[in-house]
Amino acid sequence: MSNADLKSPAMRFDLQVIASWVDPHTRVLDLGCGKGDLLSHLREQKQVKGTGIELSEEKVACCIERGLTVLQGDFLEEVRDYPKDCFDLVILSQTLQQVTDPKNLLTDLLRIGKRVIVSFPNFAHWSCRMQILFQGIAPVTDQLPYEWYNTPNIRVMSIRDFKRFLRMIKVRIVREVAINTHQRDVKGNTVRYLKNIRATYGIMMLEQV
């Protein structure tokens, strides 16, 4: 991957990768946009017309103060009102594993957006496998720092699982990359071989077949 687009060193590494995939002057919806780091970067670097959805009042207020367009709410509900193809791109980063019905959500997202970028933690990373195999415990890693009793991650999947799922629901992968980075880290690297064992996150751009 080229480093030319990675101009915002303060941004999470997976968001840097995602930003590099966004075309200039497009309409982008960022689900779970937090304090708007990605949207702000896309507006400045790519003149993108961005909208964010975020649950936390404090983060929403922070975004609006920065001059970003953000709706406070649960994105599972908020995405339903938008008309078809309202956005060129919808971004769902590190959240799919927390969604009760990923199939319906992806269908909704591919209706309101021409393309969807999804990033998710790879539960088949070697560190997870080792903990299950040798310690016999539910994995707790830097990327997945929760215990079994307090984790928000209710959908446990690997990069391979997700690809099988996409084939089943007939969604095409336009572009994909596997990366190795920590959850909040701004640094990382692209994994080219043995992705399902070595990558901590998968990132894919999807479209309807």
Next chain:
Amino acid sequence: MSSSNKLLVNREYFTFAQSPDLLQLDCGAQLGPITLAYETIGELNKARSNAILILHAFSGDSHVAGYYSEEDERPGWWDFMVGPGKPIDTEKFFVVCSNILGSCAGSTGPSSTNPATGKPYGLSFPMVTIKDMVAAQKHLINHLGITKLLCVIGGSVGGMQVLRWCADYPQMIGAAIPLATTARHSAQAIAFNEVARQAIMADPDWNGGNYYEGQGPAHGLAVARMIGHVTYLSDDAMREKFGRRLHRSAFSFAFDGDFEVESYLRYQGKKFVDRFDANSLLYITKAADYFDLQGSEGSLLVNEQLADVSFLVISFTSDWLYPTYQAKNLVSALKKNGSDVSFCEIEAQWGHDAFLIPNGRLQSVISGFLERVYHEQC
């Protein structure tokens, strides 16, 4: 701060709809001449692109900010929001605030003199709606030489006017901030208004609306205001502000009012009688009750012409008069246009009144939103 730093403002008047060009009202009647009281702060720029119209709530007036004189001690009703260097920065924006049609703070309303009879209109004043109030404001905006408003902002009944501006004159709007408001008045809100109206009409001094030569329905109007104040606060706010505290040393075992909350409501009611006309309350609450942007073919806010308008919708967690679900319905309609819509439900314990009380978060989101709109459109 030295007194010379006071922002000084003047109330001005604009009269239009002279016979035979009367204003055609929603109810079918015609009205004229009509006077609107208004105030402006700041300078209109050369391109006439920096005008912000502020719409006041039901009992408000044109005095949005600043003072009438150096000796004046009481600033306008949104002084923390409007002024030089404030969130609605009058060094950048030309702010206009007009008193609504039907009110009693300088604009034509039921207490005004009917030119046909030389006496106050009373109940012969035609029923006016939010649509009529906005139509009258449009005459004022035209008169000021403004063809497009950078932003329209208002809370409560003022928010209804914001939405009516968007529905009726979308081509004149750059951005809109409806606060603590709804696209249609709910049964609960109508119910409280009806109780308030009944309190006035049950007062013998109301005399069928014809009381301008006497003292007027002071008691009925005070009770109506007390009911209003209950709906503007919240369970939390009342617990914090009054609890069960007494305003005397022990129970009176009579009906003189023992609790602080009682004396607060009585005080608010009494204070209101000195500044507000009972018939105006009847007309304006009725206008709010009639307000409904749900047309026979769906919401009037679903309109292609609103696609280029930027919206900031704000509700407050403890507002049970216009609860957040009503703001969300509004957002849901606006999203269908592909409009640029931001929405924030601000945490505030003060109930519906929260938009009138200084709040850092409210101030910073309005400031950030206007800064962007100014940058994009000016």
